[in-house]
Amino acid sequence: MLKTFTFAILHFSVAFLVVYALTGSFLIGGAVALIEPTINTLVFYFHEKVWRHFERHHKTTLAA
Structure with a gap:
Protein backbone atom coordinates (compact mmCIF):
# COMPACT_ATOMS: atom_id res chain seq x y z
CA MET A 1 0.00 0.00 0.00
CA LEU A 2 2.91 2.34 0.71
CA LYS A 3 4.21 1.85 -2.83
CA THR A 4 0.78 2.75 -4.25
CA PHE A 5 0.56 5.84 -2.06
CA THR A 6 4.02 7.07 -3.02
CA PHE A 7 3.25 6.47 -6.72
CA ALA A 8 0.05 8.50 -6.37
CA ILE A 9 1.99 11.38 -4.80
CA LEU A 10 4.52 11.17 -7.63
CA HIS A 11 1.74 11.16 -10.26
CA PHE A 12 0.00 14.20 -8.70
CA SER A 13 3.32 16.04 -8.42
CA VAL A 14 4.32 15.43 -12.03
CA ALA A 15 0.88 16.45 -13.31
CA PHE A 16 0.98 19.64 -11.24
CA LEU A 27 -4.91 26.95 -9.66
CA ILE A 28 -4.89 25.27 -13.06
CA GLY A 29 -1.94 23.07 -12.06
CA GLY A 30 -3.77 21.96 -8.92
CA ALA A 31 -7.02 21.31 -10.77
CA VAL A 32 -5.31 19.21 -13.42
CA ALA A 33 -3.29 17.34 -10.77
CA LEU A 34 -6.58 16.27 -9.18
CA ILE A 35 -8.67 15.70 -12.29
CA GLU A 36 -6.17 13.92 -14.58
CA PRO A 37 -5.32 11.03 -12.22
CA THR A 38 -9.01 10.51 -11.47
CA ILE A 39 -9.92 10.29 -15.15
CA ASN A 40 -6.84 8.18 -15.85
CA THR A 41 -7.96 5.71 -13.16
CA LEU A 42 -11.40 5.39 -14.76
CA VAL A 43 -9.90 4.94 -18.22
CA PHE A 44 -7.55 2.27 -16.86
CA TYR A 45 -10.51 0.37 -15.36
CA PHE A 46 -12.29 0.22 -18.71
CA HIS A 47 -9.03 -0.58 -20.52
CA GLU A 48 -8.59 -3.60 -18.25
CA LYS A 49 -12.16 -4.77 -18.94
CA VAL A 50 -11.61 -4.57 -22.70
CA TRP A 51 -8.23 -6.26 -22.41
CA ARG A 52 -9.71 -9.16 -20.37
CA HIS A 53 -12.40 -9.58 -23.03
CA PHE A 54 -9.73 -9.64 -25.74
CA GLU A 55 -7.69 -12.24 -23.83
CA ARG A 56 -10.71 -14.53 -23.32
CA HIS A 57 -11.67 -14.24 -26.99
CA HIS A 58 -8.07 -14.89 -28.10
CA LYS A 59 -7.78 -18.00 -25.88
CA THR A 60 -11.08 -19.33 -27.27
CA THR A 61 -9.90 -18.76 -30.83
CA LEU A 62 -6.60 -20.55 -30.20
CA ALA A 63 -8.34 -23.51 -28.58
CA ALA A 64 -10.66 -23.98 -31.59
Missing part, protein backbone atom coordinates in the same frame (compact mmCIF):
# COMPACT_ATOMS: atom_id res chain seq x y z
CA LEU A 17 4.54 20.56 -12.22
CA VAL A 18 3.98 20.00 -15.95
CA VAL A 19 0.81 22.09 -16.03
CA TYR A 20 2.30 24.78 -13.80
CA ALA A 21 5.35 24.97 -16.08
CA LEU A 22 3.09 25.36 -19.11
CA THR A 23 0.60 27.83 -17.62
CA GLY A 24 2.28 29.47 -14.62
CA SER A 25 -0.97 28.97 -12.71
CA PHE A 26 -1.12 27.20 -9.34
Whole structure:
Protein backbone atom coordinates (compact mmCIF):
# COMPACT_ATOMS: atom_id res chain seq x y z
CA MET A 1 0.00 0.00 0.00
CA LEU A 2 2.91 2.34 0.71
CA LYS A 3 4.21 1.85 -2.83
CA THR A 4 0.78 2.75 -4.25
CA PHE A 5 0.56 5.84 -2.06
CA THR A 6 4.02 7.07 -3.02
CA PHE A 7 3.25 6.47 -6.72
CA ALA A 8 0.05 8.50 -6.37
CA ILE A 9 1.99 11.38 -4.80
CA LEU A 10 4.52 11.17 -7.63
CA HIS A 11 1.74 11.16 -10.26
CA PHE A 12 0.00 14.20 -8.70
CA SER A 13 3.32 16.04 -8.42
CA VAL A 14 4.32 15.43 -12.03
CA ALA A 15 0.88 16.45 -13.31
CA PHE A 16 0.98 19.64 -11.24
CA LEU A 17 4.54 20.56 -12.22
CA VAL A 18 3.98 20.00 -15.95
CA VAL A 19 0.81 22.09 -16.03
CA TYR A 20 2.30 24.78 -13.80
CA ALA A 21 5.35 24.97 -16.08
CA LEU A 22 3.09 25.36 -19.11
CA THR A 23 0.60 27.83 -17.62
CA GLY A 24 2.28 29.47 -14.62
CA SER A 25 -0.97 28.97 -12.71
CA PHE A 26 -1.12 27.20 -9.34
CA LEU A 27 -4.91 26.95 -9.66
CA ILE A 28 -4.89 25.27 -13.06
CA GLY A 29 -1.94 23.07 -12.06
CA GLY A 30 -3.77 21.96 -8.92
CA ALA A 31 -7.02 21.31 -10.77
CA VAL A 32 -5.31 19.21 -13.42
CA ALA A 33 -3.29 17.34 -10.77
CA LEU A 34 -6.58 16.27 -9.18
CA ILE A 35 -8.67 15.70 -12.29
CA GLU A 36 -6.17 13.92 -14.58
CA PRO A 37 -5.32 11.03 -12.22
CA THR A 38 -9.01 10.51 -11.47
CA ILE A 39 -9.92 10.29 -15.15
CA ASN A 40 -6.84 8.18 -15.85
CA THR A 41 -7.96 5.71 -13.16
CA LEU A 42 -11.40 5.39 -14.76
CA VAL A 43 -9.90 4.94 -18.22
CA PHE A 44 -7.55 2.27 -16.86
CA TYR A 45 -10.51 0.37 -15.36
CA PHE A 46 -12.29 0.22 -18.71
CA HIS A 47 -9.03 -0.58 -20.52
CA GLU A 48 -8.59 -3.60 -18.25
CA LYS A 49 -12.16 -4.77 -18.94
CA VAL A 50 -11.61 -4.57 -22.70
CA TRP A 51 -8.23 -6.26 -22.41
CA ARG A 52 -9.71 -9.16 -20.37
CA HIS A 53 -12.40 -9.58 -23.03
CA PHE A 54 -9.73 -9.64 -25.74
CA GLU A 55 -7.69 -12.24 -23.83
CA ARG A 56 -10.71 -14.53 -23.32
CA HIS A 57 -11.67 -14.24 -26.99
CA HIS A 58 -8.07 -14.89 -28.10
CA LYS A 59 -7.78 -18.00 -25.88
CA THR A 60 -11.08 -19.33 -27.27
CA THR A 61 -9.90 -18.76 -30.83
CA LEU A 62 -6.60 -20.55 -30.20
CA ALA A 63 -8.34 -23.51 -28.58
CA ALA A 64 -10.66 -23.98 -31.59
